[in-house]
Amino acid sequence: MKLTPIMQKYILHWGEMGTRWGVNRTVAQIHALLYLSHEPLHAEEIAETLEVARSNVSTSLRELQSWGLVKIVHVMGDRRDHFESLEDLWEMFSVIMEERKRREIDPTLSMLRSCVLEGEADKATPEAIKKRVQDMLDFMETFSSWYEQMRHIPRPTLIKLFKLGSKVTNFIGKKA
Amino acid sequence: MKLTPIMQKYILHWGEMGTRWGVNRTVAQIHALLYLSHEPLHAEEIAETLEVARSNVSTSLRELQSWGLVKIVHVMGDRRDHFESLEDLWEMFSVIMEERKRREIDPTLSMLRSCVLEGEADKATPEAIKKRVQDMLDFMETFSSWYEQMRHIPRPTLIKLFKLGSKVTNFIGKKA
Protein backbone atom coordinates (compact mmCIF):
# COMPACT_ATOMS: atom_id res chain seq x y z
CA MET A 1 0.00 0.00 0.00
CA LYS A 2 1.30 3.38 -0.91
CA LEU A 3 1.12 5.91 1.91
CA THR A 4 0.15 9.46 1.10
CA PRO A 5 1.86 12.20 3.14
CA ILE A 6 -1.24 12.56 5.31
CA MET A 7 -1.32 8.88 6.12
CA GLN A 8 2.35 8.91 6.87
CA LYS A 9 2.03 11.80 9.24
CA TYR A 10 -0.88 10.14 11.01
CA ILE A 11 0.85 6.78 11.36
CA LEU A 12 4.17 8.17 12.53
CA HIS A 13 2.47 10.33 15.12
CA TRP A 14 0.45 7.40 16.35
CA GLY A 15 3.57 5.30 16.71
CA GLU A 16 5.14 8.08 18.70
CA MET A 17 2.15 8.38 21.01
CA GLY A 18 2.07 4.65 21.48
CA THR A 19 5.53 4.61 22.97
CA ARG A 20 4.45 7.19 25.53
CA TRP A 21 1.64 4.94 26.63
CA GLY A 22 3.64 1.79 26.94
CA VAL A 23 2.68 0.43 23.52
CA ASN A 24 5.49 -0.41 21.19
CA ARG A 25 5.97 1.71 18.13
CA THR A 26 5.31 -0.92 15.50
CA VAL A 27 2.18 -2.16 17.23
CA ALA A 28 0.79 1.36 17.34
CA GLN A 29 1.75 2.03 13.73
CA ILE A 30 0.08 -1.12 12.49
CA HIS A 31 -3.03 -0.25 14.42
CA ALA A 32 -3.05 3.21 12.86
CA LEU A 33 -2.54 1.80 9.39
CA LEU A 34 -5.37 -0.70 9.75
CA TYR A 35 -7.63 1.94 11.20
CA LEU A 36 -7.04 4.20 8.21
CA SER A 37 -7.29 1.47 5.65
CA HIS A 38 -10.77 0.98 4.28
CA GLU A 39 -9.95 -2.59 3.38
CA PRO A 40 -8.34 -5.45 5.29
CA LEU A 41 -4.61 -5.87 4.69
CA HIS A 42 -2.44 -8.98 4.78
CA ALA A 43 0.74 -9.16 6.83
CA GLU A 44 3.08 -8.95 3.86
CA GLU A 45 1.52 -5.71 2.73
CA ILE A 46 1.73 -4.21 6.20
CA ALA A 47 5.40 -5.15 6.41
CA GLU A 48 6.15 -3.52 3.06
CA THR A 49 4.15 -0.41 3.81
CA LEU A 50 5.72 0.23 7.17
CA GLU A 51 9.12 -1.12 6.16
CA VAL A 52 9.48 -3.55 9.02
CA ALA A 53 10.25 -7.26 9.07
CA ARG A 54 7.50 -9.70 8.29
CA SER A 55 8.08 -11.46 11.59
CA ASN A 56 7.71 -8.23 13.50
CA VAL A 57 4.33 -7.70 11.87
CA SER A 58 3.31 -11.19 12.86
CA THR A 59 4.10 -10.60 16.53
CA SER A 60 2.52 -7.17 16.56
CA LEU A 61 -0.69 -8.40 14.96
CA ARG A 62 -0.89 -11.10 17.59
CA GLU A 63 -0.61 -8.42 20.25
CA LEU A 64 -3.32 -6.31 18.65
CA GLN A 65 -5.56 -9.34 18.43
CA SER A 66 -5.01 -10.10 22.10
CA TRP A 67 -6.27 -6.62 22.85
CA GLY A 68 -9.28 -7.26 20.66
CA LEU A 69 -8.46 -4.26 18.50
CA VAL A 70 -7.78 -6.15 15.31
CA LYS A 71 -9.32 -9.23 13.87
CA ILE A 72 -8.60 -11.69 11.10
CA VAL A 73 -10.82 -11.74 8.05
CA HIS A 74 -10.55 -13.79 4.92
CA VAL A 75 -10.79 -12.65 1.36
CA MET A 76 -12.33 -14.87 -1.31
CA GLY A 77 -9.74 -16.64 -3.40
CA ASP A 78 -6.86 -15.60 -1.17
CA ARG A 79 -5.44 -17.98 1.37
CA ARG A 80 -3.58 -15.35 3.31
CA ASP A 81 -4.96 -13.95 6.54
CA HIS A 82 -6.16 -10.40 6.27
CA PHE A 83 -6.51 -8.01 9.15
CA GLU A 84 -8.86 -5.20 9.94
CA SER A 85 -9.19 -2.82 12.85
CA LEU A 86 -12.23 -1.95 14.88
CA GLU A 87 -13.52 1.15 13.20
CA ASP A 88 -16.05 2.45 15.68
CA LEU A 89 -14.10 4.75 17.94
CA TRP A 90 -16.36 4.45 20.97
CA GLU A 91 -16.00 0.72 20.70
CA MET A 92 -12.26 0.99 20.30
CA PHE A 93 -12.00 3.27 23.28
CA SER A 94 -14.05 1.02 25.47
CA VAL A 95 -12.05 -2.05 24.48
CA ILE A 96 -8.82 -0.27 25.39
CA MET A 97 -10.23 0.89 28.72
CA GLU A 98 -11.45 -2.57 29.51
CA GLU A 99 -8.11 -4.17 28.78
CA ARG A 100 -6.06 -1.62 30.63
CA LYS A 101 -8.30 -1.99 33.62
CA ARG A 102 -7.94 -5.74 33.56
CA ARG A 103 -4.19 -5.67 33.11
CA GLU A 104 -3.26 -2.73 35.30
CA ILE A 105 -5.97 -1.47 37.61
CA ASP A 106 -7.23 -4.84 38.81
CA PRO A 107 -3.78 -6.12 39.80
CA THR A 108 -3.14 -2.81 41.54
CA LEU A 109 -6.34 -3.12 43.51
CA SER A 110 -5.30 -6.62 44.58
CA MET A 111 -1.93 -5.34 45.67
CA LEU A 112 -3.51 -2.53 47.67
CA ARG A 113 -6.01 -4.81 49.32
CA SER A 114 -3.33 -7.21 50.35
CA CYS A 115 -1.23 -4.33 51.72
CA VAL A 116 -4.16 -3.15 53.80
CA LEU A 117 -4.81 -6.66 55.02
CA GLU A 118 -1.22 -7.30 56.01
CA GLY A 119 -1.19 -3.88 57.59
CA GLU A 120 -3.66 -4.94 60.24
CA ALA A 121 -1.22 -7.30 61.91
CA ASP A 122 1.88 -5.32 61.07
CA LYS A 123 3.36 -3.20 63.83
CA ALA A 124 6.45 -2.15 61.91
CA THR A 125 4.59 0.11 59.48
CA PRO A 126 3.57 3.47 60.95
CA GLU A 127 -0.13 4.23 61.02
CA ALA A 128 0.33 7.33 58.88
CA ILE A 129 1.71 5.18 56.11
CA LYS A 130 -1.03 2.59 56.41
CA LYS A 131 -3.48 5.43 56.03
CA ARG A 132 -1.89 6.50 52.75
CA VAL A 133 -2.26 3.00 51.41
CA GLN A 134 -5.87 2.89 52.56
CA ASP A 135 -6.56 6.27 50.93
CA MET A 136 -5.14 5.06 47.66
CA LEU A 137 -7.25 1.93 47.83
CA ASP A 138 -10.39 3.95 48.53
CA PHE A 139 -9.63 6.31 45.70
CA MET A 140 -9.06 3.57 43.19
CA GLU A 141 -12.11 1.68 44.31
CA THR A 142 -14.29 4.74 43.85
CA PHE A 143 -12.90 5.11 40.41
CA SER A 144 -13.17 1.50 39.56
CA SER A 145 -16.78 1.27 40.62
CA TRP A 146 -17.60 4.44 38.70
CA TYR A 147 -16.07 2.87 35.64
CA GLU A 148 -17.90 -0.38 36.25
CA GLN A 149 -21.18 1.48 36.20
CA MET A 150 -20.32 3.57 33.16
CA ARG A 151 -19.52 0.54 31.09
CA HIS A 152 -22.99 -0.84 31.62
CA ILE A 153 -24.71 2.26 30.36
CA PRO A 154 -26.00 1.74 26.81
CA ARG A 155 -23.68 3.31 24.28
CA PRO A 156 -26.13 5.98 23.00
CA THR A 157 -26.89 7.15 26.53
CA LEU A 158 -23.21 7.30 27.30
CA ILE A 159 -22.56 9.41 24.23
CA LYS A 160 -25.35 11.73 25.23
CA LEU A 161 -23.82 11.99 28.67
CA PHE A 162 -20.49 12.94 27.20
CA LYS A 163 -21.91 15.57 24.94
CA LEU A 164 -23.82 16.97 27.86
CA GLY A 165 -20.52 17.63 29.59
CA SER A 166 -20.69 19.73 32.72
CA LYS A 167 -24.38 20.41 32.17
CA VAL A 168 -25.08 17.23 34.12
CA THR A 169 -24.28 19.19 37.23
CA ASN A 170 -27.41 21.24 36.65
CA PHE A 171 -29.40 18.17 37.51
CA ILE A 172 -27.43 16.91 40.43
CA GLY A 173 -27.03 20.42 41.79
CA LYS A 174 -30.73 20.42 42.66
CA LYS A 175 -30.71 16.88 43.93
CA ALA A 176 -27.55 16.83 46.02
CA MET B 1 14.50 5.29 55.71
CA LYS B 2 13.84 1.67 56.42
CA LEU B 3 11.14 0.12 54.26
CA THR B 4 8.72 -2.28 55.85
CA PRO B 5 7.55 -5.20 53.69
CA ILE B 6 4.28 -3.42 52.98
CA MET B 7 6.02 -0.30 51.79
CA GLN B 8 8.34 -2.35 49.68
CA LYS B 9 5.52 -4.18 48.02
CA TYR B 10 3.69 -0.93 47.32
CA ILE B 11 6.74 0.83 45.89
CA LEU B 12 7.85 -2.07 43.71
CA HIS B 13 4.37 -2.48 42.30
CA TRP B 14 4.12 1.21 41.58
CA GLY B 15 7.43 1.15 39.75
CA GLU B 16 6.18 -1.74 37.70
CA MET B 17 2.95 0.04 36.80
CA GLY B 18 4.86 3.16 35.91
CA THR B 19 6.78 1.38 33.19
CA ARG B 20 3.52 0.26 31.63
CA TRP B 21 2.38 3.84 31.43
CA GLY B 22 5.50 5.27 29.94
CA VAL B 23 6.95 6.47 33.24
CA ASN B 24 10.35 5.19 34.16
CA ARG B 25 10.67 2.82 37.05
CA THR B 26 12.76 4.98 39.36
CA VAL B 27 10.55 8.03 38.83
CA ALA B 28 7.48 6.01 39.74
CA GLN B 29 9.19 4.44 42.75
CA ILE B 30 10.30 7.78 44.11
CA HIS B 31 6.82 9.12 43.69
CA ALA B 32 5.41 6.14 45.57
CA LEU B 33 7.94 6.54 48.35
CA LEU B 34 7.23 10.23 48.79
CA TYR B 35 3.51 9.60 48.70
CA LEU B 36 3.80 7.05 51.49
CA SER B 37 6.21 9.05 53.57
CA HIS B 38 4.55 11.27 56.11
CA GLU B 39 7.53 13.58 56.13
CA PRO B 40 9.60 15.19 53.36
CA LEU B 41 12.75 13.29 52.40
CA HIS B 42 16.05 14.55 51.06
CA ALA B 43 17.65 13.13 47.95
CA GLU B 44 20.36 11.22 49.75
CA GLU B 45 17.81 9.36 51.83
CA ILE B 46 15.74 8.50 48.77
CA ALA B 47 18.83 7.14 47.03
CA GLU B 48 19.73 4.96 50.00
CA THR B 49 16.22 3.72 50.52
CA LEU B 50 15.64 2.73 46.92
CA GLU B 51 19.26 1.70 46.34
CA VAL B 52 19.80 3.82 43.26
CA ALA B 53 22.48 6.37 42.42
CA ARG B 54 22.22 9.83 43.88
CA SER B 55 22.35 11.34 40.40
CA ASN B 56 19.47 9.21 39.25
CA VAL B 57 17.39 10.54 42.13
CA SER B 58 18.28 14.07 41.15
CA THR B 59 17.07 13.60 37.59
CA SER B 60 13.94 11.76 38.64
CA LEU B 61 12.99 14.40 41.17
CA ARG B 62 13.37 17.02 38.51
CA GLU B 63 10.98 15.06 36.33
CA LEU B 64 8.45 14.73 39.13
CA GLN B 65 8.67 18.43 39.79
CA SER B 66 8.07 19.20 36.13
CA TRP B 67 4.87 17.24 36.42
CA GLY B 68 3.94 19.20 39.50
CA LEU B 69 3.64 16.02 41.56
CA VAL B 70 6.47 16.75 43.93
CA LYS B 71 7.70 19.93 45.45
CA ILE B 72 10.73 21.13 47.36
CA VAL B 73 10.36 22.06 50.99
CA HIS B 74 12.96 23.15 53.46
CA VAL B 75 13.54 21.89 56.95
CA MET B 76 14.76 24.25 59.65
CA GLY B 77 18.45 23.89 60.35
CA ASP B 78 19.05 21.70 57.32
CA ARG B 79 20.42 23.11 54.14
CA ARG B 80 19.49 20.16 52.00
CA ASP B 81 16.42 20.25 49.77
CA HIS B 82 13.62 18.04 50.96
CA PHE B 83 10.85 16.70 48.81
CA GLU B 84 7.26 15.90 49.38
CA SER B 85 4.50 14.56 47.16
CA LEU B 86 1.02 15.87 46.63
CA GLU B 87 -1.03 13.90 49.07
CA ASP B 88 -4.58 14.64 47.98
CA LEU B 89 -5.40 11.95 45.48
CA TRP B 90 -8.02 13.90 43.58
CA GLU B 91 -5.51 16.66 43.17
CA MET B 92 -2.83 14.22 42.11
CA PHE B 93 -5.12 12.63 39.59
CA SER B 94 -6.16 15.92 38.10
CA VAL B 95 -2.56 17.09 37.82
CA ILE B 96 -1.63 13.92 35.95
CA MET B 97 -4.62 14.23 33.61
CA GLU B 98 -3.80 17.84 32.93
CA GLU B 99 -0.19 17.10 32.07
CA ARG B 100 -0.93 14.10 29.93
CA LYS B 101 -3.49 16.09 28.04
CA ARG B 102 -1.05 18.89 27.46
CA ARG B 103 1.78 16.60 26.42
CA GLU B 104 -0.11 13.99 24.45
CA ILE B 105 -3.68 14.86 23.57
CA ASP B 106 -3.10 18.46 22.52
CA PRO B 107 -0.29 17.63 20.10
CA THR B 108 -2.41 14.82 18.70
CA LEU B 109 -5.29 17.19 18.13
CA SER B 110 -2.94 19.54 16.28
CA MET B 111 -1.70 16.70 14.15
CA LEU B 112 -5.23 15.61 13.31
CA ARG B 113 -6.35 19.12 12.48
CA SER B 114 -3.45 19.64 10.18
CA CYS B 115 -4.14 16.29 8.50
CA VAL B 116 -7.74 17.32 7.90
CA LEU B 117 -6.66 20.68 6.58
CA GLU B 118 -4.10 19.25 4.19
CA GLY B 119 -6.68 16.68 3.20
CA GLU B 120 -8.87 19.31 1.60
CA ALA B 121 -6.42 20.01 -1.18
CA ASP B 122 -5.01 16.52 -1.36
CA LYS B 123 -6.26 14.33 -4.19
CA ALA B 124 -3.91 11.45 -3.49
CA THR B 125 -5.60 10.38 -0.25
CA PRO B 126 -8.84 8.47 -0.77
CA GLU B 127 -11.96 10.00 0.70
CA ALA B 128 -12.57 6.96 2.88
CA ILE B 129 -9.26 7.53 4.60
CA LYS B 130 -9.85 11.23 5.05
CA LYS B 131 -13.09 10.30 6.72
CA ARG B 132 -11.28 8.10 9.23
CA VAL B 133 -9.01 10.95 10.13
CA GLN B 134 -11.97 13.27 10.48
CA ASP B 135 -13.78 10.73 12.67
CA MET B 136 -10.78 10.45 14.96
CA LEU B 137 -10.56 14.21 15.21
CA ASP B 138 -14.24 14.49 16.06
CA PHE B 139 -13.96 11.78 18.66
CA MET B 140 -10.98 13.32 20.36
CA GLU B 141 -12.52 16.75 20.28
CA THR B 142 -15.67 15.49 21.95
CA PHE B 143 -13.53 13.93 24.59
CA SER B 144 -11.32 16.88 25.00
CA SER B 145 -14.18 19.29 25.41
CA TRP B 146 -15.85 16.95 27.90
CA TYR B 147 -12.65 16.92 29.88
CA GLU B 148 -12.33 20.69 29.60
CA GLN B 149 -15.74 21.07 31.19
CA MET B 150 -15.12 18.52 33.90
CA ARG B 151 -11.99 20.23 35.06
CA HIS B 152 -13.89 23.41 35.75
CA ILE B 153 -16.41 21.73 38.00
CA PRO B 154 -15.66 22.43 41.65
CA ARG B 155 -13.90 19.49 43.25
CA PRO B 156 -16.70 18.57 45.73
CA THR B 157 -19.32 18.54 42.97
CA LEU B 158 -17.05 16.40 40.86
CA ILE B 159 -16.61 13.92 43.67
CA LYS B 160 -20.34 13.80 44.17
CA LEU B 161 -20.74 13.15 40.46
CA PHE B 162 -18.33 10.26 40.63
CA LYS B 163 -19.98 8.66 43.59
CA LEU B 164 -23.31 9.04 41.86
CA GLY B 165 -22.03 6.80 39.08
CA SER B 166 -24.56 5.64 36.57
CA LYS B 167 -27.39 7.14 38.59
CA VAL B 168 -26.80 10.35 36.67
CA THR B 169 -28.59 8.73 33.77
CA ASN B 170 -31.78 8.81 35.81
CA PHE B 171 -31.78 12.55 35.39
CA ILE B 172 -30.79 12.80 31.78
CA GLY B 173 -33.06 9.92 30.86
CA LYS B 174 -36.05 12.13 31.51
CA LYS B 175 -34.53 15.15 29.87
CA ALA B 176 -33.09 13.65 26.70
Next chain:
DNA sequence: CACTAATTTCAGTATATACTGAAATTAGTG
Protein backbone atom coordinates in the same frame (compact mmCIF):
# COMPACT_ATOMS: atom_id res chain seq x y z
C1' DC C 1 35.48 35.14 50.13
C1' DA C 2 37.53 30.63 51.18
C1' DC C 3 35.60 26.34 52.41
C1' DT C 4 32.57 22.58 52.23
C1' DA C 5 28.19 20.48 51.60
C1' DA C 6 24.72 19.69 48.27
C1' DT C 7 23.29 19.25 43.70
C1' DT C 8 23.59 18.70 38.79
C1' DT C 9 25.70 17.46 34.51
C1' DC C 10 27.40 14.28 31.48
C1' DA C 11 30.19 10.68 29.27
C1' DG C 12 30.27 5.96 29.56
C1' DT C 13 27.99 1.61 30.53
C1' DA C 14 24.35 -1.54 31.57
C1' DT C 15 19.85 -3.15 30.76
C1' DA C 16 15.54 -3.82 28.77
C1' DT C 17 13.01 -4.00 24.70
C1' DA C 18 12.32 -4.01 19.75
C1' DC C 19 13.48 -5.93 15.59
C1' DT C 20 15.55 -8.94 12.05
C1' DG C 21 16.18 -12.97 9.18
C1' DA C 22 16.70 -17.73 8.94
C1' DA C 23 14.75 -21.98 10.19
C1' DA C 24 10.79 -24.50 11.68
C1' DT C 25 6.03 -25.17 11.57
C1' DT C 26 1.41 -24.92 9.92
C1' DA C 27 -1.97 -25.17 6.72
C1' DG C 28 -4.03 -24.93 2.26
C1' DT C 29 -4.00 -27.11 -2.77
C1' DG C 30 -3.73 -30.07 -6.74
Next chain:
DNA sequence: CACTAATTTCAGTATATACTGAAATTAGTG
Protein backbone atom coordinates in the same frame (compact mmCIF):
# COMPACT_ATOMS: atom_id res chain seq x y z
C1' DC D 1 -0.06 -36.93 0.51
C1' DA D 2 3.67 -34.31 -1.75
C1' DC D 3 4.27 -29.57 -2.64
C1' DT D 4 4.33 -24.83 -1.74
C1' DA D 5 2.62 -20.71 0.30
C1' DA D 6 1.88 -18.51 4.60
C1' DT D 7 2.90 -17.95 9.26
C1' DT D 8 5.35 -18.34 13.52
C1' DT D 9 9.24 -19.12 16.46
C1' DC D 10 13.48 -17.95 18.11
C1' DA D 11 18.43 -16.94 18.58
C1' DG D 12 21.11 -13.17 17.66
C1' DT D 13 21.61 -8.21 17.10
C1' DA D 14 20.41 -3.43 17.19
C1' DT D 15 18.46 0.35 19.48
C1' DA D 16 16.55 3.13 22.88
C1' DT D 17 16.43 4.19 27.54
C1' DA D 18 17.88 3.97 32.32
C1' DC D 19 21.46 4.30 35.40
C1' DT D 20 26.07 5.05 37.41
C1' DG D 21 29.97 7.55 39.24
C1' DA D 22 33.20 11.08 38.60
C1' DA D 23 33.74 15.78 37.67
C1' DA D 24 31.78 20.29 37.54
C1' DT D 25 28.80 23.55 39.40
C1' DT D 26 25.98 25.83 42.73
C1' DA D 27 24.94 27.59 46.91
C1' DG D 28 25.05 27.98 51.80
C1' DT D 29 28.29 29.12 56.07
C1' DG D 30 31.79 30.86 59.15
